Amino acid sequence: MISVKNLSKTFAKEVAVDDLSFDMQPGDVVAFLGPNGAGKSTTMKMLTGFLRPTSGEIRINDLSYASSSLKIKQSIGYLPEGAPAYAEMTPFQFLQFIAQIRGLKGKHKQDRIDQVIEQVELGSVLNRPIETLSKGFKRRVGLAQAIIHDPKILILDEPTDGLDPNQKYQVRQLIKNLAKDKVVIISTHILEEVSEVCNRVMIINQGKLKFDGSPDALLQLSPYHGAVSLHFSYRADASELEELEGVDYMTEDLATGKVTLFPKPGAQILHLVAAHAQRCKLPVDSLYVETGRLDEVFRQITQEQEK
Amino acid sequence: MSNIYFVFKREFASFFASPVAYVFIGIFLVLSAVFTFFVGGLYERGQADLLPFFNFHPWLYLFLVPAIAMRVWSEERKSGSIELLMTLPIRPWQITLAKYLAAWFVLGLCLVLTFPVWLSVNYLGQPDNGIILAAYIGSWLMSGAFLAIGVCMSALTKNQVVAFILSLVACFVFVVSGSNIVLDAFTSWAPTMVIDTVASFSFLTHFEAMAKGVIALNNVVYFLLVSVSWLFASLVVIEQKKAD
Numbered sequence: 354m355i356s357v358k359n360l361s362k363t364f365a366k367e368v369a370v371d372d373l374s375f376d377m378q379p380g381d382v383v384a385f386l387g388p389n390g391a392g393k394s395t396t397m398k399m400l401t402g403f404l405r406p407t408s409g410e411i412r413i414n415d416l417s418y419a420s421s422s423l424k425i426k427q428s429i430g431y432l433p434e435g436a437p438a439y440a441e442m443t444p445f446q447f448l449q450f451i452a453q454i455r456g457l458k459g460k461h462k463q464d465r466i467d468q469v470i471e472q473v474e475l476g477s478v479l480n481r482p483i484e485t486l487s488k489g490f491k492r493r494v495g496l497a498q499a500i501i502h503d504p505k506i507l508i509l510d511e512p513t514d515g516l517d518p519n520q521k522y523q524v525r526q527l528i529k530n531l532a533k534d535k536v537v538i539i540s541t542h543i544l545e546e547v548s549e550v551c552n553r554v555m556i557i558n559q560g561k562l563k564f565d566g567s568p569d570a571l572l573q574l575s576p577y578h579g580a581v582s583l584h585f586s587y588r589a590d591a592s593e594l595e596e597l598e599g600v601d602y603m604t605e606d607l608a609t610g611k612v613t614l615f616p617k618p619g620a621q622i623l624h625l626v627a628a629h630a631q632r633c634k635l636p637v638d639s640l641y642v643e644t645g646r647l648d649e650v651f652r653q654i655t656q657e658q659e660k
Numbered sequence: 661m662s663n664i665y666f667v668f669k670r671e672f673a674s675f676f677a678s679p680v681a682y683v684f685i686g687i688f689l690v691l692s693a694v695f696t697f698f699v700g701g702l703y704e705r706g707q708a709d710l711l712p713f714f715n716f717h718p719w720l721y722l723f724l725v726p727a728i729a730m731r732v733w734s735e736e737r738k739s740g741s742i743e744l745l746m747t748l749p750i751r752p753w754q755i756t757l758a759k760y761l762a763a764w765f766v767l768g769l770c771l772v773l774t775f776p777v778w779l780s781v782n783y784l785g786q787p788d789n790g791i792i793l794a795a796y797i798g799s800w801l802m803s804g805a806f807l808a809i810g811v812c813m814s815a816l817t818k819n820q821v822v823a824f825i826l827s828l829v830a831c832f833v834f835v836v837s838g839s840n841i842v843l844d845a846f847t848s849w850a851p852t853m854v855i856d857t858v859a860s861f862s863f864l865t866h867f868e869a870m871a872k873g874v875i876a877l878n879n880v881v882y883f884l885l886v887s888v889s890w891l892f893a894s895l896v897v898i899e900q901k902k903a904d
Contacts, residue, residue, distance in 0.1 A: 401747040404903050426749040433747075437740035439670070441677035453666045454748045482677075498744070 436495030572645030708785025729810020791873030798870025838862020
């Protein structure tokens with residue numbers, strides 16, 4: 354559905370996006386991850402046809418911007434960074450305007466407007482100028498205009514930025530519900546959002562694609578993936594745990610008394626640790642398997658080049 | 661076609677959603693009355709025509725049109741809504757044209773609202789209303805040329821004040837190139853052809869006949885050509901600048 358080949362963008366000698374290539378299929382909910390200025394927004398702007406690539410090719414539904422830009426734009430819903438809108442308009446007028454430009458007509462238009470208003474819960478502020486709305490409502494107005502024509506491709510630049518935890522939850526639910534048979538691309542800084550909403554992660558750093566895979570695959574890159582953490586009710590000698598088969602090394606946090614055992618690659622150590630604890634009657638009050646730490650992997654991937 | 665209409669409607673309404681249009685129209689009407697009656701001496705001339713009224717239009721537009729044109733692109737770029745607009749299924753030239761037409765219709769509305777001046781001369785004497793209508797049309801065409809320059813300058817910068825000053829200067833060049841101030845500098849040494857060329861770039865030269873009610877094809881074509889050229893330039897500029 355989306356096919357990108359060797360995409361690059363240079364702004365006055367500064368390389369913003371450097372040779373990106375990827376494909377996306379319906380059902381993909383993709384997170385663009387990366388530090389600020391990594392090229393996520395620039396990539397999105399090129400995908401939506403706002404910016405022209407310096408080199409490389411974008412094909413959407415097997416069409417290119419050069420020959421059928423309107424057709425492509427019709428199939429994309431886009432929330433630009435910061436959710437810009439016309440400040441003097443009310444959400445109702447604004448959605449009417451977008452729906453008209455999107456070519457919706459008559460009863461269908463009215464139905465769609467009513468539906469998105471309900472989906473993003475704009476009912477209470479419909480007739481207030483957008484400039485007077487809170488950040489959360491402004492973001493929701495932006496979301497509403499992006500989904501009003503039920504696009505096959507949804508590109509959202511930081512959709513949950515500035516929202517409170519409840520609103521974030523709502524927006525994530527909304528994205529999940531919309532995601533069926535669509536391509537959804539979101540950019541975000543919030544790592545937990547990735548595993549919650551997305552089924553594919555692309556980490557972009559300095560314009561280059563550094564990782565492309567499922568959130569689980571990303572977690573597996575973490576040394577903490579599969580590690581077992583224990584906590585003792587009182588101080589106990591845990592040194593024997595390190596000798597267990599499959600355990601690579603052990604760390605002990607003296608302040609909290611938490612012990613973490615890292616497995617050798619591919620080894621499952623939970624049952625061994627549990628059995629050992631039982632056998633030696635260690636005073637374990639909590640024991641769990643770490644799934645991996647996204648923030649750590651993120652740092653690892655995005656900072657390793659800078660060294 | 662319908663897309664142009666939708667954007668036009670939004671733009672036109674946005675002028676009236678803020679005090680911009682009201683202040684603009686108010687000031688336009690007050691100034692045009694002041695120029696006509698006090699500076700132009702409509703009564704003292706003792707002629708039932710609107711020449712004093714129209715003669716001041718280039719100077720009025722010089723200051724007022726940049727004020728209405730400055731927001732056309734600058735605001736859009738500053739707020740980032742340009743990103744939204746440019747990713748909707750509508751062509752950039754349609755957006756440019758719709759924005760231009762919306763502002764041009766505000767100017768047209770200003771001209772329509774000067775009808776009391778027209779009523780006055782009709783009350784005082786028997787003017788040739790055909791001439792007056794022709795002059796109105798000419799004035800509107802000229803305002804469109806001013807506006808196109810302003811729209812292009814607005815595309816150049818995010819800052820509305822900078823846009824205002826740039827278009828004021830550009831418009832000034834187009835106005836004064838036909839006035840004696842500039843032409844005198846050439847008469848002593850330049851051949852007539854050069855002087856004529858410089859003068860032919862001027863709005864004043866082309867509006868002179870129109871203010872008298874003569875709509876000559878070359879003048880109409882001149883103003884249309886100026887408008888279209890500057891609009892095309894603004895399209896090029898906005899394509900370059902939209903992402904900055």
